[in-house]
Amino acid sequence: MSHSTAIVWFRRDLRLADNPALDRARREHERVVPVFIWDPDAEGDWAPGAAGRWWLHHSLAALAERLDQRGSRLIIAAGDTAEALERIRKVTGADAVYWNRLYEPALIERDRKLKASLREQGLVAESCNGALLFEPWQLVKDDKSPYLVFTPFWKQMQKRWQAPSVCPEPRQLDGPARWPASLALEELKLLPEIDWADGFGERWSPGELAARRRLEHFVDDPVTDYDAARDRPDRAGTSRLSPHLHFGEVSPRQVALALDEAGELPRGKGKLSLLREIAWREFSWSLLFHHPHLPDKALKTPFQDFPWRDRADYQDDLKAWQRGQTGIPMVDAGMRELWTTGWMHNRVRMVVASFLTKNLLIPWQEGAKWFWDTLVDADLGNNTQGWQWTAGCGADAAPYFRVFNPVLQGEKFDPQGDYVRRWCPELAKRPAKRIHHPLADGERCGDYPRPIVDLKGSRERALAAYQSMR
DNA sequence: TAGCTCGTTGGACAA
DNA sequence: TTTGTCCAACGAGCT
Numbered sequence: 001m002s003h004s005t006a007i008v009w010f011r012r013d014l015r016l017a018d019n020p021a022l023d024r025a026r027r028e029h030e031r032v033v034p035v036f037i038w039d040p041d042a043e044g045d046w047a048p049g050a051a052g053r054w055w056l057h058h059s060l061a062a063l064a065e066r067l068d069q070r071g072s073r074l075i076i077a078a079g080d081t082a083e084a085l086e087r088i089r090k091v092t093g094a095d096a097v098y099w100n101r102l103y104e105p106a107l108i109e110r111d112r113k114l115k116a117s118l119r120e121q122g123l124v125a126e127s128c129n130g131a132l133l134f135e136p137w138q139l140v141k142d143d144k145s146p147y148l149v150f151t152p153f154w155k156q157m158q159k160r161w162q163a164p165s166v167c168p169e170p171r172q173l174d175g176p177a178r179w180p181a182s183l184a185l186e187e188l189k190l191l192p193e194i195d196w197a198d199g200f201g202e203r204w205s206p207g208e209l210a211a212r213r214r215l216e217h218f219v220d221d222p223v224t225d226y227d228a229a230r231d232r233p234d235r236a237g238t239s240r241l242s243p244h245l246h247f248g249e250v251s252p253r254q255v256a257l258a259l260d261e262a263g264e265l266p267r268g269k270g271k272l273s274l275l276r277e278i279a280w281r282e283f284s285w286s287l288l289f290h291h292p293h294l295p296d297k298a299l300k301t302p303f304q305d306f307p308w309r310d311r312a313d314y315q316d317d318l319k320a321w322q323r324g325q326t327g328i329p330m331v332d333a334g335m336r337e338l339w340t341t342g343w344m345h346n347r348v349r350m351v352v353a354s355f356l357t358k359n360l361l362i363p364w365q366e367g368a369k370w371f372w373d374t375l376v377d378a379d380l381g382n383n384t385q386g387w388q389w390t391a392g393c394g395a396d397a398a399p400y401f402r403v404f405n406p407v408l409q410g411e412k413f414d415p416q417g418d419y420v421r422r423w424c425p426e427l428a429k430r431p432a433k434r435i436h437h438p439l440a441d442g443e444r445c446g447d448y449p450r451p452i453v454d455l456k457g458s459r460e461r462a463l464a465a466y467q468s469m470r
Numbered sequence: 471t472a473g474c475t476c477g478t479t480g481g482a483c484a485a
Numbered sequence: 486t487t488t489g490t491c492c493a494a495c496g497a498g499c500t
Binding site: 151276346459 | 476477478479480481482
């Protein structure tokens with residue numbers, strides 16, 4: 001170990017355990033300066049949305065507390081990253097900077113330049129893999145080109161499976177002789193000014209310890225039924241790990257380790273199912289890495305001419321969708337769950353996305369943007385990939401004739417109507433048999449809205465639109 | 471290379 | 486009420 005000081009630049013790896021950048025800095029240097037820099041301009045159109053900022057605020061608070069307990073502290077800065085690092089370096093005399101890689105196209109470019117510039121100044125600058133089981137350039141086909149279909153990607157991942165190893169959590173961290181100034185967390189103004197996020201706190205506990213508890217709880221029992229239960233929005237069958245994974249409060253390696261059966265691929269159906277979801281996350285990041293325009297442009301080029309409705313024409317319908325006022329119970333329940341809790345059940349995400357793109361013929365980018373702002377787990381890889389998949393223009397996409405019917409989906413996956421009743425209390429008194437159906441002509445139910453489109457007619461319109469493109 | 475198989479998550483309709 | 490078939494064609498991926 002050299003008698004030197006290293007900056008550990010935290011980004012979306014807000015944990016102390018299995019943090020390769022932190023681990024490496026600590027092993028190779030005597031003193032460590034943990035730093036977080038709020039620099040949303042660097043992320044272009046994809047700086048964290050309002051829900052993500054709420055989470056980030058609380059996650060940073062949790063990280064700062066854990067660092068305090070280890071004799072360290074979290075230095076918070078804002079503004080241009082290179083300048084902030086330079087300031088901190090001057091005060092602390094640090095001669096090395098470590099971080100874990102991110103894969104958003106804009107950030108890859110920023111980080112590449114930064115690394116080159118730091119090295120030019122004679123500093124150590126190293127990035128590590130803290131976010132993925134496999135780097136996007138590792139899991140490729142035999143001819144080195146990236147996968148475009150999930151199943152072969154998943155098969156390859158299983159073939160190359162090895163017992164995950166994680167790095168240890170430091171018990172103590174020695175700081176620099178002189179600490180740099182830090183902003184107070186509140187100065188980043190990450191929390192919304194209106195009390196919009198009130199419901200989030202009831203549902204979520206950001207931070208590494210909460211993430212670990214959730215993982216341990218889930219793997220202890222619920223994972224056994226995950227394969228089937230994960231499709232039921234009326235039950236708590238999913239892991240709810242997504243925001244923790246997004247902010248790096250838990251790593252996919254830690255999840256894999258928790259599922260691991262003596263170094264072998266998990267054999268239990270539920271465990272394998274959860275691992276497959278982790279694989280989807282990896283697949284999404286791989287796609288984005290190899291196709292940097294994915295957040296804006298359809299992967300399948302014919303879709304760039306798809307006859308979406310005009311913006312002026314769909315504005316009212318888009319608002320109704322965002323507010324959960326479409327008059328389609330399953331759709332409204334999902335959109336209200338999203339608004340209230342910053343999260344939506346995966347199956348319902350597909351239903352509302354299919355409804356927006358197919359029944360309303362509104363471009364998938366509008367949905368992706370709304371999700372980006374309102375989901376606490378908004379993740380550029382997953383969000384982009386999911387929306388393109390539903391719209392039928394992405395990798396391995398749903399065929400054009402696959403239009404989800406929100407009534408049938410409700411009857412199948414929310415059979416008692418509990419989910420709809422919870423989020424659309426106006427409908428609470430409707431009999432379970434009718435609860436997923438839009439109001440019929442002349443029927444009234446509190447101030448629940450009439451359907452903004454006819455499901456059958458709009459389905460046919462969508463099929464015709466998709467036909468026209470072929 | 472050429473040929474074969476397959477593609478996360480569905481719905482409508484006929485029998 | 487349940488089950489089977491069709492709704493496209495194409496290109497990815499594998500052997």
